[in-house]
Amino acid sequence: MRSRTCWTAAAVGALALGAGVAAADDDAAEDAVDAAAAAHVAAPELTAETFAGIRDFILPSTAESAWRDIGWYPSLWGAVVEAHAQKKPVLLWAMNGHPLACT
């Protein structure tokens, strides 16, 4: 399994720095590798108690999302219609993946 390969690679360094786990048998060695790998990636436990802290970490701060305060039209055509009404030029930010979503 490639996923095991990835976890194994991640764990090698941790094991080398650890207590010198001796591979007494294959199962024990594999368990040790898994434990070291798990410690290496260490996603926080998601519970009702940790929920708010993790949510606040993931969501962008006001400063990080300040670009959304610009009144972007989410379509070129909508901006063209409005620009004609306001007698202004159009500024278009066009990316692979919508810039206001997943780009």
Next chain:
Amino acid sequence: MKSFVPAADEVWRLQNRDDAECRFFQGFSEEGHYGGRKQPTTTRQGIYACTPSGKFLASINSNGPEHVARMLRKALARWETLSDEERYGETPPVARPEDLRRPEDNYPTDGLALRVHTRDLARANAPKDWRSAAWNLDFAWFRADEVRALFADTAAGESGATRVVPAELSSRIARCHLLDNVRGQTPALGADDIESAELRTVLESVEAGIARIRIEGHSKTVQRGKWRIEGRADTDERARELGFDVKLLGWAHYDTKANRVTAFELLAVGVRWGATRYNARADDQEPAPIGVAFTLAGDAPADHVAPATIWGYGW
């Protein structure tokens, strides 16, 4: 900026499709910074200024503020040299061209629209540059009948009762929204990539017609195949694996009479591994913690943008 009407849009559709909006873009974009370019890609992404009549003013593809400001000044200088007819054309643009087709046409007005934020969670070996602070935003949509399928039976049941979310919806969430797009793009997965996608809803309470429903579950997807992982630099398709293994927990407030969700928070926390061609993980493929936060989208037009994976919805 105040001298312009700003728009943000997806460029592939604009440069490849054939409707009035796309033809409008194609009419000026070839005069821009990537005009005529075919290598290393044909993309026309960037920042453009044009007149409401479709005349090119200036363009650039840069995230440098000074470079963009210079482009804006150049555009305004050119704007000042144009006549009214050159700026606005002979007739005003129609509010909506008949042939216009946009993914936002599928926006679920009477359903549920969510923001979906993704970010790497803290780890010891995080890079010491922009990548450690990277995050992304996408949207997730549910039609009214899907909202009902998610919550109505649970809300009508006994407190504490557990119901399994229909497999079609939990699978779509796993395929289309539990993705590593923190630094770039990851396409929707296929049904065969799902190892498990189990979501349950649990009624916690009902007060004044509003049901408080807990959402919990687990999802694991593993995609195996041959693909490139370093954008344009990677010319070889090699055997790869892309994985996402998360626990989910959250709450919804569901108006039982209106079939409306009035509050919503759902987190997915776990581990991702592997890379896609355009998600900038080529040097970061080992398992690492990641978080996804689903929250209610607002009513502003910018919150009506279609999910990047809308083509995977099957709508």
